[in-house]
Amino acid sequence: MIRAKIAEAVAAFLKKEFEQDVDSSTVQIEVTRKEFEGDYTLVVFPFVRMMKCKPEQAAESLGDYLQDELADIVGFGVIKGFLNLNLSAEYWTNQLEATITDTQWTSKRVGDELMLVEFSSPNTNKPLHLGHLRNIFLGHSVSLINEFEGKNVVKTQIINDRGVHICKSMFAWKMHGKGETPKSVGMKGDKYVGKYYVMYDDHLKKQVEALVNKGLEEDQAKKEAMLTKKVQEMLIDWENGDEETRELWKMMNGWVYEGFDETYERMGVSFDYLYYESDTYLKGKSIVEKGLDQGLFIQKDDGSIWVDLKQEGLDQKLLVRADGTTVYMTQDIGTAAQRYEDYPNLERIVYTVGDEQDYHFQVLFLTLHKLGFSWAEACRHLSYGMVDLPTGKMKSREGKVVDADDLMEEVVNAAKSSSLEKGKLNDMDEAQQAELFEILGIGALKFFLLRVDPRKRMLFNPEESVALTGDTGPFVQYTYARCRAVLRKGGTEDIVGTSLSEISDKERHLMRELRNFRQVTKEAAESMNPSAIASYVLDIAKLYNQFYHDIHILNAEGDERKFRLGLTSLTAQTIKTSMSLLGIRVPERM
RNA sequence: GGACCCGUAGCUUAACUGGAUAGAGUCCUUGACUACGAAUCAAGAGGUUGCAAGUUCGAAUCUUGCCGGGUUCACCA
Numbered sequence: 001m002i003r004a005k006i007a008e009a010v011a012a013f014l015k016k017e018f019e020q021d022v023d024s025s026t027v028q029i030e031v032t033r034k035e036f037e038g039d040y041t042l043v044v045f046p047f048v049r050m051m052k053c054k055p056e057q058a059a060e061s062l063g064d065y066l067q068d069e070l071a072d073i074v075g076f077g078v079i080k081g082f083l084n085l086n087l088s089a090e091y092w093t094n095q096l097e098a099t100i101t102d103t104q105w106t107s108k109r110v111g112d113e114l115m116l117v118e119f120s121s122p123n124t125n126k127p128l129h130l131g132h133l134r135n136i137f138l139g140h141s142v143s144l145i146n147e148f149e150g151k152n153v154v155k156t157q158i159i160n161d162r163g164v165h166i167c168k169s170m171f172a173w174k175m176h177g178k179g180e181t182p183k184s185v186g187m188k189g190d191k192y193v194g195k196y197y198v199m200y201d202d203h204l205k206k207q208v209e210a211l212v213n214k215g216l217e218e219d220q221a222k223k224e225a226m227l228t229k230k231v232q233e234m235l236i237d238w239e240n241g242d243e244e245t246r247e248l249w250k251m252m253n254g255w256v257y258e259g260f261d262e263t264y265e266r267m268g269v270s271f272d273y274l275y276y277e278s279d280t281y282l283k284g285k286s287i288v289e290k291g292l293d294q295g296l297f298i299q300k301d302d303g304s305i306w307v308d309l310k311q312e313g314l315d316q317k318l319l320v321r322a323d324g325t326t327v328y329m330t331q332d333i334g335t336a337a338q339r340y341e342d343y344p345n346l347e348r349i350v351y352t353v354g355d356e357q358d359y360h361f362q363v364l365f366l367t368l369h370k371l372g373f374s375w376a377e378a379c380r381h382l383s384y385g386m387v388d389l390p391t392g393k394m395k396s397r398e399g400k401v402v403d404a405d406d407l408m409e410e411v412v413n414a415a416k417s418s419s420l421e422k423g424k425l426n427d428m429d430e431a432q433q434a435e436l437f438e439i440l441g442i443g444a445l446k447f448f449l450l451r452v453d454p455r456k457r458m459l460f461n462p463e464e465s466v467a468l469t470g471d472t473g474p475f476v477q478y479t480y481a482r483c484r485a486v487l488r489k490g491g492t493e494d495i496v497g498t499s500l501s502e503i504s505d506k507e508r509h510l511m512r513e514l515r516n517f518r519q520v521t522k523e524a525a526e527s528m529n530p531s532a533i534a535s536y537v538l539d540i541a542k543l544y545n546q547f548y549h550d551i552h553i554l555n556a557e558g559d560e561r562k563f564r565l566g567l568t569s570l571t572a573q574t575i576k577t578s579m580s581l582l583g584i585r586v587p588e589r590m
Numbered sequence: 591g592g593a594c595c596c597g598u599a600g601c602u603u604a605a606c607u608g609g610a611u612a613g614a615g616u617c618c619u620u621g622a623c624u625a626c627g628a629a630u631c632a633a634g635a636g637g638u639u640g641c642a643a644g645u646u647c648g649a650a651u652c653u654u655g656c657c658g659g660g661u662u663c664a665c666c667a
Contacts, residue, residue, distance in 0.1 A: 030606065033613090043609060044645060055647075081647075082610060090652050123667080163667070176653070293644065314593085314663090321665040359662050385596085386661085393660095422629070440629095452603070455595085457660075468629050470615045471603080485627055516606095523606080535604065538614080547631060554626045554632045563607065568626095590628075 003029045003040060005070060006085070010042065011492070013065050020050045031512060037077055037428030038084025039512060042066075045081040053082030079553070084417050089503045092511045093559075094564050097495050099515060106286055106517075106577040111150025114345045117143045117382075119352035120157040120271075125165040126194040126255045128404040130460060134387050134449050137583060139267045139352035141450055141530040142382060149525035154343065155272045162278040163195070167234040170248050171227070172196035172203070181256050186512060188405070190259030193252055193417050201419055203227060208430050266408055268583055273342075275335055284334025285326050288319045291371050307367050316503040317363050332364050333371070340375050347377050350528065350577060355383040355455070371465035382528050385450075385457030402460070412441030413473070414466035419590065428589075436587050440474055441466070443584040450582050451534040471538055473584055479541035479585040482548065483572035486567070490554050498559040507546040507567060513543055521581065530582055543569045 001101035014020040028046070032038040044059045051058045056078055063076035063083050075086040099105055119139020123130055143153045147414075171194045182192040204227045206216045211221035222228060237245040264270060288305055292298050297319065298306050305320040319330050340346060351361060361381035368376035380496050387394065416437040419425060424432055448465040468474035515535070524532040524574075544567075553564040576586050 028609080030609085035611075041610085046610075048647075079610065138666095160667075165667075190618070302665090318665055325665085327665070331667095354661095355595070356661055362594090418629080424627080424629095457596075458605090461602075464602070465617080467616085472615085472629090474629060475615095478627080482627055483628085489626065519593090519606090531604095532606095542614085546632095548626080549622095549631045552625070587630080589627090 002070075002087070002091070004429035006042065006066060006073075007042065009049075009066055009069050010062065013062065013069075014050060016048060017051050020047075022047075022050075027215060031516070032084050033443055034509065036079065036082075036084055037086070038088045039508070040085050042083040042085065043081065044083055048081065059083040086282070087498050091509075092500055092503060093500050094506055095515055095565055096511055096563065096570065097498065100495050100566055100570055106573050107512055109150035111152070113151050113347045114144055114343060114344055115151040115348040115350070116154045116156055116339060116343060117283050117350045117352065118156050118158060119143075119144070119382075120269075121353075122157075122260070123160045123165055124190075124193070124253050125169050125197045127188075127190045127258065128426065129394070129403040130389075130407060131388055131405065132383060132456075133267075133404055133445070134271055135352055135354070136264075136267060137446050138384055138454055139382070140267075140351070141349075141582050142350065142528045144583060145525045145529075145530065145533065148521055148581055153272075153523070155270070156275060156339075156399070157161070157271055158277060161250075161276050162233055162238070162281065164231055166253065167231045167238065169193050169197040169281075170199040170245075170252055171231050171234055172200040173252065181261070188259040188262060189255030189257070190263070191405075192259075193256050198505075200227065200231075203311050206220060214437050220585055237515075244437065258461065263408075264541055265266055266405075266438075268585070275338070277331060277335075280335045280338050281326060281331045282334070283338055284330035284332070285320060286580060287371065288326075288330055299310065300440070307363070307370065309363060309366055312366050312545040314359075314366070316362060317367075319367075323540050329360070329364060329367070332360075333367065336368060336379070337554075340373070346375060346414065348380065348381050349375075350380050352382045352384070355385055357381075357382055362392075380528075382454070384454040386459050387458055390413070390459065390461055402462075408442060409447065410462070411437060411445045411466050414438050415468075418468060419465075423566055424590070431584075436590060439587050440468075440584045440590065441478055443579070443586075444468065444471040445473075446532060446582060446584050447476070450530045454529060461533075473579075474590075476537055476541045476579060477584075477586050477590060479544055480572055480575045480579075481588060481590045483544065483568050483575070484588050486548075486568050487572065490565050490568075491559075492569055493562045498562045498566070500559055500563055502561070504551060506543070506550050507564070510543040510547050510567060510571065513539055514567075514574055517574055517578070523582075533578050533581055537582075538573055540571060540574055544568075 006029055007024040010027050011022045011024040014022050026042040030041045030043070032041045040233070042062065044062060045057060047062075048055050048058045053063070059078040063078060063085070066085065067073045067076060072087050072091040073085050074088045077084045077086075079336070117139055119439060120132060120136045124134060132358070140155070143155045147153045173193075176199060177196065182189040185192070187195075204225060207225040207227055208218065208221045211224055212218055218226060234245060238249060288297065292299060292305055297308075298308055300306065302322040304318060304322040306316045306318055308316050310316070317325055317329060320326055336349070339349065355414060360382065361383075364378055365379050368379065376485060389402065419440065428436070444466055451471065468478075519537045520532060524530060534554070547567070551564065553561065556564055579586050
């Protein structure tokens with residue numbers, strides 16, 4: 001608000017004195033950096049030419065003008081081409097009152113734009129791992145942030161439930177499962193099916209080895225192996241709708257879903273609508289064939305269909321194989337089209353998928369555009385970097401993965417042991433304690449993964465992910481619990497009408513940052529970047545702790561006490577809301 | 591080889607999208623609990639932002655060229 005006022009005043013000044021037209025929205029006004037005195041800083045360099053004087057002089061005359069013009073500005077300082085403006089203590093106490101009494105401040109904006117966010121989208125042949133965690137937390141948080149900023153969000157995933165991979169587990173189970181079920185052996189469903197997938201791979205390796213020893217090339221041996229043929233037969237059976245195969249498929253996928261549900265439950269993540277590849281994989285092919293008839297694609301002599309994107313700077317890409325079967329790209333075209341049939345009003349669709357598929361999405365979006373789908377422009381790839389381990393890259397083939405369930409169990413246990421060590425929980429019963437350890441452990445993990453800019457590749461250090469000091473989730477949670485403790489003792493007092501002629505720098509800095517909340521959430525929504533919120537809430541926590549350390553709250557009196565309790569209350573609310581946008585809960589005590 | 595992405599304190603990372611003396615955390619050294627929660631706060635040390643040019647009043651940010659790393663270019667998903 002004040003920033004806009006300053007910008008307008010600057011534009012008016014330039015118009016009046018120099019007859020220059022400046023769009024007030026282009027005037028740069030920043031929060032003054034901590035090292036300098038002042039609240040907001042006007043960058044005057046862009047105006048020195050029109051004002052025909054040195055930067056310092058330009059800043060001086062702008063400062064004089066602004067101080068006269070705007071009552072909230074009580075002074076200014078000039079350093080080179082930077083004009084630092086000081087706002088009055090009354091201004092900041094009024095800001096606190098305005099923010100606290102604004103019932104919309106930490107609630108969802110209203111809007112009717114429809115947005116679909118896809119994330120997770122696992123295969124059904126193996127359990128979720130650390131890489132999925134970044135994807136899931138990211139997609140979930142982006143959904144929450146956009147919902148908060150007024151979008152109507154449909155959280156979805158496409159479940160890769162068909163194809164050779166699941167047939168492999170199915171065949172292995174058929175051979176060696178002895179009719180067991182996850183329940184009968186006491187295993188989580190996704191883990192149980194994953195076991196048979198690995199078993200298949202082991203057996204295949206042995207068969208290939210045997211064939212290689214008989215003199216076959218390795219590629220040839222893979223094709224010739226009995227297991228490969230059996231699985232291919234199974235896939236054909238499945239596609240032909242063979243009842244026994246379909247039943248087995250349904251049963252085993254069911255086990256996997258039960259396992260996944262358990263994992264999502266612990267993560268605190270849910271979906272609004274699920275797409276299954278088995279429902280949509282045929283749709284893409286007919287769209288592509290139609291496109292071929294319209295002359296949008298090309299067909300080669302062997303019958304395969306390709307899209308030519310050379311004009312767009314890319315290459316040709318296969319859409320339908322010579323034998324008429326489809327590839328990944330074709331299926332994606334189908335599901336995208338399906339989504340717009342289901343939700344014709346979609347204004348944005350977001351694919352949360354790793355950056356190794358950047359090229360794939362470039363091709364997909366261009367192809368959708370070529371097909372003339374008006375909504376092709378609404379598609380966005382939320383691309384994120386891979387997660388590395390201290391030991392190097394994660395490789396699922398080599399078993400170098402961190403299992404999602406194991407990891408969650410570990411972080412919760414770590415939270416448990418360090419909490420018990422602190423010994424502050426003696427009057428909590430066991431159920432409450434267990435709940436707290438979940439909040440802390442899962443919170444630490446989520447914060448660790450969301451803190452880093454999504455686009456960047458990141459390093460996952462297991463020890464740091466459970467740390468509770470420094471830039472961590474538990475640090476923020478601690479600050480919240482601390483605020484709550486103060487508020488329990490001090491009560492909340494009516495802030496309306498408080499006015500102070502002086503406040504400390506700590507209070508000023510905290511209030512200034514608290515007032516930025518909506519700006520941050522707005523930008524985070526637009527840029528689909530939860531790390532912006534993580535950085536912000538860390539700043540708030542640090543500023544509050546500094547304030548808390550230097551300034552007495554409960555021993556203060558009158559308006560000072562009210563103001564400080566108000567700051568505490570707004571801090572707590574801001575932390576809670578920010579964390580909720582990251583999908584992280586906060587404890588009242590810890 | 592073509593295309594795209596990334597190089598910031600020992601380590602993990604910020605930087606309001608071109609603004610001030612590049613900011614945190616961690617590690618190391620050192621202080622602060624007989625006033626509201628020490629899972630906290632404060633102080634010190636740690637940087638030629640991979641290298642070199644260019645554009646600009648101003649460059650970690652934009653351009654170009656190197657150096658180093660990654661991803662991708664499948665009738666795989």
